[in-house]
Amino acid sequence: MAQSQQEEKKKGVLDRLPKIGRASQLVLILIIFVAILVALWAINEKLLETTKDNLTNTLNNLQKIVGVGVTPKAKYEAELLQIKAETEAARAVFPTTTQAPEIMDTLLQLAEDNDLSVIQTKISMPPPPAKGKTATTADIPIGPILSIELALKGQIPKFQNFLLGLDSKLPTAQIKSLSFSTPT
Secondary structure (H helix, E strand, O other): OHHHHHHHHHOOHHHHOOOOOHHHHHHHHHHHHHHHHHHHHHHHHHHHHHHHHHHHHHHHHHHHHHHHOOOHHHHHHHHHHHHHHHHHHHHHHOOOHHHHHHHHHHHHHHHHHOOOEEEEEEEEOOOOOOOOOOOOOOOOOOOOOOEEEEEEEOOHHHHHHHHHHHHHHOOOOOOOOOOOOOOO
């Protein structure tokens, strides 16, 4: 009996198959092998399809991110810097309160050059900042921050020449009010 158990252990795979011919056994093994390969191939194809879809979605998302070029935050920061630069350039054009004596001298010289008599002058400056608060460039308006009032006496043609000279010497000046009176 010990020999029969050893003989059964020594039997190979082909000997364990049903009692059919050797060629049929070989075909049966090939069929089983092909079935296993087809099952593995189908599983592999399904996994490859899922992986391909995931990678395609990832690629599309990356292309969208890279295609944006500039993020909205960076775009708005660039616009803000440009606006700040334009604001500073505009502020440089308008006179400041420290230039009031120079502007007044220019106006008086222009009136004298055009034979106009200056009757009255008045300079208005913006109010100082509130207590405990210092003025920053953001607090100062871009527009006219210095108001100068002049009362002139002279003839209209000379005043017209004064206005033409004012335009060339102080191009940012604005005339808010103008009144003429004629002697009767």
